[in-house]
Amino acid sequence: MTVVTPKKPVAIHFGAGNIGRGFIGAVLAHAGFHVVFVDVQKNIIDALNEEGGYDLHILNNGSHTERVEDVSGVLSTDLETIENVAKEPVSIITTAVGASVLPKLAKPFAQIVKTRMADKRGPINIVACENLQHATDLLKKEIEKELNDEERSYMDENIGFAVCAVDRIVPPFKGEHILDVGVEPFFEWTVDVNSLKKTDPDVHIKGMHTTDNLDAYVQRKLFTLNCGHAITSYLGFLSHKSTILDAINTPSIHSAVSQALRESGAALVRKHAIFNETDHQRYIDTTLHRFTNPHMHDEVARVGREPMRKLKRGDRLLGPIEMCREFDLPRDGLLTGVAAALLFAPEGGEDKEAKELQESVKQKGLNDVLLELTGWKDGDEDLDKIIREYEGLKGKSQNSRL
Numbered sequence: 001m002t003v004v005t006p007k008k009p010v011a012i013h014f015g016a017g018n019i020g021r022g023f024i025g026a027v028l029a030h031a032g033f034h035v036v037f038v039d040v041q042k043n044i045i046d047a048l049n050e051e052g053g054y055d056l057h058i059l060n061n062g063s064h065t066e067r068v069e070d071v072s073g074v075l076s077t078d079l080e081t082i083e084n085v086a087k088e089p090v091s092i093i094t095t096a097v098g099a100s101v102l103p104k105l106a107k108p109f110a111q112i113v114k115t116r117m118a119d120k121r122g123p124i125n126i127v128a129c130e131n132l133q134h135a136t137d138l139l140k141k142e143i144e145k146e147l148n149d150e151e152r153s154y155m156d157e158n159i160g161f162a163v164c165a166v167d168r169i170v171p172p173f174k175g176e177h178i179l180d181v182g183v184e185p186f187f188e189w190t191v192d193v194n195s196l197k198k199t200d201p202d203v204h205i206k207g208m209h210t211t212d213n214l215d216a217y218v219q220r221k222l223f224t225l226n227c228g229h230a231i232t233s234y235l236g237f238l239s240h241k242s243t244i245l246d247a248i249n250t251p252s253i254h255s256a257v258s259q260a261l262r263e264s265g266a267a268l269v270r271k272h273a274i275f276n277e278t279d280h281q282r283y284i285d286t287t288l289h290r291f292t293n294p295h296m297h298d299e300v301a302r303v304g305r306e307p308m309r310k311l312k313r314g315d316r317l318l319g320p321i322e323m324c325r326e327f328d329l330p331r332d333g334l335l336t337g338v339a340a341a342l343l344f345a346p347e348g349g350e351d352k353e354a355k356e357l358q359e360s361v362k363q364k365g366l367n368d369v370l371l372e373l374t375g376w377k378d379g380d381e382d383l384d385k386i387i388r389e390y391e392g393l394k395g396k397s398q399n400s401r402l
């Protein structure tokens, strides 16, 4: 497969899905890069090469379309073409494939590192845009496993691995063309300035903000937007709602999610000096407002997907709870979120993690599953609260009333 590489700086983006086409790829293309998307879906890659662009539908009251131009695609298994692209004037490589897929990218990334070393190429930056704290560090560790000592030292010197927070709601979208993508107007991409290397070409990327307080911004986004989103989806599922819009428009769910976000917010403000109560409450209000966009069709099944990943320590549910425990702050709303996540069992069985979680609760019992997930001691007050909430929610859901 050949890729058209015009005389322009090149950005490589792994994952031509919703956030890839709908956000990061679009920001990079608008910043003046030729964007090479790498994906496993042949129909998407073929369409990118045939069209060389796609439509971005901005969904709000004044919905409109923006054209993203100057893009092409490569299959992630086509290491030969990836090698050729790596010789172009690349300055940034990004990913949006899903946290669990990151290890699978080690081989193509290692190929890029080896090629650039052999070709004596200068510095580039790699930014993993996934909903996971320290996603880029995880990717780096996986790439290191594919390299020898000399290649690893070239990588340390020449490749900046920058962690980021990435925020734009981009659900699957049915347009006229397979590449069409529908997005909310809001977007925020914040990258760790301390890890970025100076590249040649050195392109200013409008739409990519940098900060030296990255952990704070990642936690703010994950423990607010993703935390609220997850709880809305799990309570929505239990109330038999199919979309985030229907769920958040249910007063009891809106109030439960608001409570959880007030709790995570109190912990975030306490933990990070750069946040204050007033601004953070505004951030929460904006977040909740984004969930009520009537032009977006976002399924609770998408937002709640992979509940075991979302129930990991440090992620959107246990992360803010751990922070509340650290400062002895109220956390009942967040504990309800965990109880609801443990009851997430969407029909169809496509969500393997949801199935596995239900199986696990059935086999080991809720108490033992929670001990494993949380690392708390038997008889922990929060653990007992989750169990009580779980039983209450289960009963209410079965009666179809929440």
Ligand SMILES: NC(=O)c1ccc[n+]([C@@H]2O[C@H](COP(=O)([O-])OP(=O)(O)OC[C@H]3O[C@@H](n4cnc5c(N)ncnc54)[C@H](O)[C@@H]3O)[C@@H](O)[C@H]2O)c1
Pocket: 014, 015, 016, 017, 018, 019, 020, 038, 039, 040, 041, 076, 096, 097, 098, 099, 101, 104, 105, 129, 130, 131, 166, 167, 168, 169, 170, 171
């Ligand atoms: N959609 C959103 O609203 C949103 C917003 C912020 C962050 N994110 C994060 O972005 C990531 C992607 O989410 P998404 O919603 O775009 O998912 P998606 O499923 O729409 O896109 C993922 C893409 O990765 C591709 N892929 C899978 N394996 C691959 C591989 N080995 N090599 C190359 N490509 C591969 C898939 O084919 C797909 O096109 C996730 O980590 C998600 O948490 C999503």
Ligand SMILES: O=P(O)(O)OC[C@@H](O)[C@@H](O)[C@H](O)[C@H](O)CO
Pocket: 131, 166, 167, 168, 169, 170, 225, 226, 229, 230, 302, 303, 304, 305, 306
């Ligand atoms: O992508 P996930 O599964 O980690 O989380 C689901 C949604 O909360 C998420 O995709 C949001 O839409 C996104 O993080 C908004 O920036």
